[in-house]
Amino acid sequence: MFTSATVVYAGFPYFGQHGTYHAGGYNVPLGKTRASGLRLATFLQQRGWLDERTRAVIVELILYNPHANLFSMVTLVVEFTNLGAAYRGAEVVTLRLMQQEAILLLALRAVLAVFILFFIIKEAERLFSRPMEYLKDFWSWVELLVIVIGVATLGVYFNAQSIIDKAAEQRASSSSIFGLYKSAVNWFQVYTYLLALLICCGTLKFIRLLRFNSHVHALTMTIRKSSRPLLLFTIIAGIILMAFTQMGNLLFGIKLQEYKNMLTSLQSLCIMMLGSFDFDALVDGHWVLGPLMFFSYQVMMQFILLSMFMAILMDVYAEESQDPNTDDLQMIGFIRETTSGAVEKANRSLSTVGKNNSTKTVQTYRPDLDHRRKFATVLKELDEVSKI
Template structure:
């Protein structure tokens, strides 16, 4: 019983430490900051400058010139006062822009069309192989026009900048993965100068049919909550002519060990991980390959692996924090600092800490194995494991068949079937009966209802019924062969409550304990009968042997 109590306390304390470290690593003001900036930059309530509803290049330029550029400079207050001491702040007067905002474009090369009799050149989708990296003059021309004079910012916007020069990294969008380089325009100077430059870039067709992606990146700092924010506004220009816009607002808090509690929890957490490593190494040497056949060994390895990984990523983030802090102190925040790498590192740390919490909570299932319900749940999964694996293979074949069918039939008719991943998501929603059938019914008068009915019959009615049958059969088998270990939990709880004085023994429990003691002292005489018979036979055998010895002695003496 003491071993079980010790195991329970160790797991409980470790889970509390993991939860504290994870939640202390998050900033409670992050949601409100992100919510404010989304409303501030995307303008979803204003139909004329709604970033999420942009469909053409002209609409994108209109949003840039009439909404975005005005938002990144602090202007007059509502009563006409000059915004004093707000140099570098946004127009919301609460977030400071670190350095300047950048607008980076990625372009593709012109290629010969397959059918050159109609159109000679074509612009395909973006890829690393067909990315344009040449240097151009204004208007994407190869020769210099002497009559026109533009600012250095506009001239630089037509020159390719590598990822090392711009301190940017590869970014995964909805329709492609884009390199860190590109043609960069920096939003620097006064508001009037930026508006003039944007108007000039618009006239020079800086965004044209060869444009495939435009990134707007800026780094913000809110001194009120001491929170950094990496903002990425991506517009993907598709070869079909449409524009797909996405926005990411990533809050980052670089301040580590802001309280004594966080430092103490981290120290104890390290000691727990060292203790777990020693225990698992001993078990590994003792069980060898059988160690990896145990489910809870995999869970423990997951905790150790994620903990060690989070420690390594934490030091990586600490190094990146020092680099950014050093740049900020040197320039007083008047140089562009890209937080893209810091966001990636912070996301990895969040994933690892999240999995640590997950594995720590899963371990409580093992501790409550003495509970009847939990024990029954674990035994049910144990009995149905092999059947579920076989069923999963069969279900995967059926699901992939319907995935191919729906994707090929409705790829051009339904937005939910525009990719394999979205089609799979739609089919899972149909399996859970949380799908609007009117959309697929309207896609095709015959194929829509036919495919929908076929999927419901084979997957929902047949496959799910088989799945539930496997679970129910395993449940009955586990219930019939249930162990008596769950009695231990109730016994431990009763003993603990009596020990601390919260529960007293009833008269029936006292009488039951007396009966148990009497039964332990009582011996049934019939149980001792075989031993008594053995003793009798041994005594008779000794008497017979002694008489034989005495007779032989008398014969030798001649008596």
């Protein structure tokens, strides 16, 4: 019986080697035993279930290991081309859908929700108070990205958890729950991807705290000032890379699997640039053009473009490392001097305890109003970063 993709509960497509297969199609349950599966396969074979219009046969099953409390979503695929060739594929996704410490994890996610709500209020105040300065700041966009990904992560997690709870209820009534578990596995995969992005963006925010270090500040300013020449360099490098991509696809597309289309050819060339390549396969593809393309690509990428890239960065870095007189670094010096003066004053005050017959006046450094305002601003920023 044909099932539309809109009817399927877990409507996630499968990305194969020769095509993308959306949810839906002619679905047949294989049963719960090996004997029932064999009888059904024999019946389908006798009725001619596979014909010349069939492009893929996908077998999906859920395995559960009670000892490790792990679910495995197994997908076995056979793809058929227009010429009748068959290509096999397999995918196994293992996840822990039922958590043993559910209360603790729920409490931690509640804490995450509170932090996200705090970030939303704080960023909204900053946005409405100084909108133009807020939108021009790079770290403001990082904060917004963290908020969006955090909200999406919580939404996907609770959606997947509700599907698991629904599957647990239907399992007690002996209903078909394969679609529910499949949907839960797919949503938990999406949750894992979003969580990885959230952790990455949250970790990048530590650079904002380390900006008071001279080396980190020089690196940050190097990236900022070299953005325009690097953009122009990236355009030229992209044109050269696409030229070699088309060459690889046209020369070896009919012989080598790694160059069968533009995407795989681009992936192979990027991996080759990192030092992983199969030179013998290129020689088998063409004994003259294969080595010629390999050496020309390596010379162009490794010796010319990579050297130009490093020259752009090192030129700007050398200029920035020689100019340490920035507001942030001067503020660190001011904080150090103020702290040292306060400690020295405290030591002198302790040394005069019990000496009632003499009075000693200690001159301390009193910063002007501008430095005191900068000092208060830096302390406020450090306090905000420490809360993160």
